[in-house]
Amino acid sequence: MTMQQDIRGLEVTTASATAVSHLDNAVADYLDYGQNASSEVKAALEADPDCALAQCYRGYLLMMLENRAVFPKIQQALDNLANIPDGLNRREKLHAEALQAWVKGDLMNACLSWEAILNEWPRDVMALKLHHTMAFYTGRSHVLRSVVAGVLGEWDADMPGYSNVQGMYAYALEECGEYAEAERWGREASARNPGDLWAIHSVAHVLEMQGRYAEGSKWLDYPAEHWAKKNFFKAHVWWHNALFSLAQEDFGKALNIFDSELSSVNSDKYVDVSNQAALLKRLEIAGVDVGERWDALAAHSETRIHDHILPFRDA
Template identity: 45%
Template sequence: MFDDRGLELSSENETAVTAFNQAIRSFLEYRTTAMPLAKQAAESDPQFSLAHCLRGYFFMVFGTFLVLDKARAALREAQLTSEKATSRERKHVEALRLWIEGDLMAANACWESILFDHPHDLLALRLHHFNSFWMGQTRALRSVPASVLADWRKDMPGYGNVLGMLAFGFEENGDYGSAERYGREAAEVCPDDLWALHAVAHVLEMQGRHGDGLKWLSHPLDKWNDRNPFRRHLWWHKALFHIDAGRLDGALELYDAAVTGGKSDFYLDIQNAASLLARLEFCGVDVGPRWEALADYAENHIDDHALVFTDIHCVMSLAHEGRFDAAKRLIESMKTYSSDEMKYASRVIRTLGVPLCESIVAFEQGRYDDAVNGILPLRHATGPVGASHAQRDIFDQYLLEAALRANKVSLAQSILQERMLLKPGTHEAEYKQARLLQGALTAS
């Protein structure tokens, strides 16, 4: 039998193959049905190796060590049933093994090798894209979707998803015109693809087009209630547009209504929440006790280092709430985890993750000179911690805020001139420019 794009599958069970195809479609559309459908595919045909592998992939996408044992169990089932699998399916199983072991470069190479022979393998393309994003492999975000697009027909299931990935790749590489063109086409072809909507939102954010951004995301808050927590990241983007437009109350209201995951411990919810609260406070907003729940989460995940970017946001919450002993324990745990040289993340944690975390602790302890001295040498090199340019902008915001509080006028002015040139007319830069001028007048 075959998948929706004509790729051969080792299963001969129609129910299993149907569930498998539906699972991939749900995964690409961020639907909560993806995991149940993958489980149904594996249970309908226990010898379907790729279905077990798909379950393992989905556990890994959760971005937490809490489900690592479940991913390993799925891998064992995939390996035990791989004898009758196709060579393509066996490569997927190998990629899962490498991912679980933390060898992300090798896993990405495995998915890319699949695409050389099977450019319609949308699963391999999306997982390569996912891991490239969290590794800071910016060029790969554009080059790999671009390498397969010519092999796709517009009427093929998933064509819009390929366009959406290509659009995001163009955006992260600074080609905003191409990114917006492909992103809007992707959203027309596949309106259920949140990644395409997300790609265009990034273009509008990077260009400072907050009015267009608010229109682009002018959906009712229940629009994507059938989707997984990624939907809250889109509302995070809308909150950034509110901040840029000077609608700070609107951003805080959106935080409470749609951005925060409540008791959610999904990694993206933690990142979104901590980052947005910091941005609001740097614009003079009193966010009240909202940090406390994030710090509680962080204290319960001291040893969960699935994503360096999440670790940094956990330290933000702990340090903000004055839980410096817990922040120190988390940083020490990061150092211990990074001692395993076989893991891709080890060097990233040591050279970027730990110094950034220590700088944020210094900031919250009022040691603003130390915060500046820690972040400034890294500000142009933070890509490997993962995430997007817009998300990593939080490090520049900490640096700017530390410079303002330390009365480092020339540094603050330099950063502000950059921000005002690249995103003119945004409230955040104008507010901080006014603070800088006021500080200079007071000092004189």
């Protein structure tokens, strides 16, 4: 098998340095919640259709849509993996196993595969981010923290993605109630990389949990165009901004955020639906008349009502 090395020194089974470069770009974009990860993976597959890691990444990004309509494309990626002539190295096999488990709805075994990767390759930041997301979705806060803590010693500040690892650690600490340390790590991560929405989001969680609502509003007081190139996750950060406004009984601002940053995306993505439903319900509990805002949301929700892919969202 011909190997190339990625930007963090990890081996990738491919003869194409171009494919690896596109995968590096895809990971960087995914970590920073950009809009180009899928196109970078597509470019990697154009450079080498038999690049196993690119096939795994394609499957991962499609799974993140949490939409059964794309499952045939995910199955095609799995079929392509099974037919790669030169085989897969051990890390790639574990990624393929994680994808297979995820498609089956077996998040625990998917996480175990990512943990196995991180035990041997602690700089595999894609495995780390995916594990981080699914450990959170399955409510395992202490696993969330221990896995990130376990790889930190293998990272340093000069490595690409280090600030993203800091942001993940901040969120894990916050979920475990270690608010002071979480805030410290999150602020350092966002200072190192001001575009890291996860680090920004992690600090927002701390401020919300501690009832520091005015500080939270100030922390998230960005001009809308600042996040123009970010993907759908930016709306969730705006949702937190609306919660800070709601807590301070600034209902007008909360409704303005709903109209300008949440409902304006006109999307049936699971994150967008849950952001809007969660804010509207809170506003109604507070006695705010939300008008006909539920109607458009109901229309979007109806198209996805039978997906049932992610228990966290179903709940």
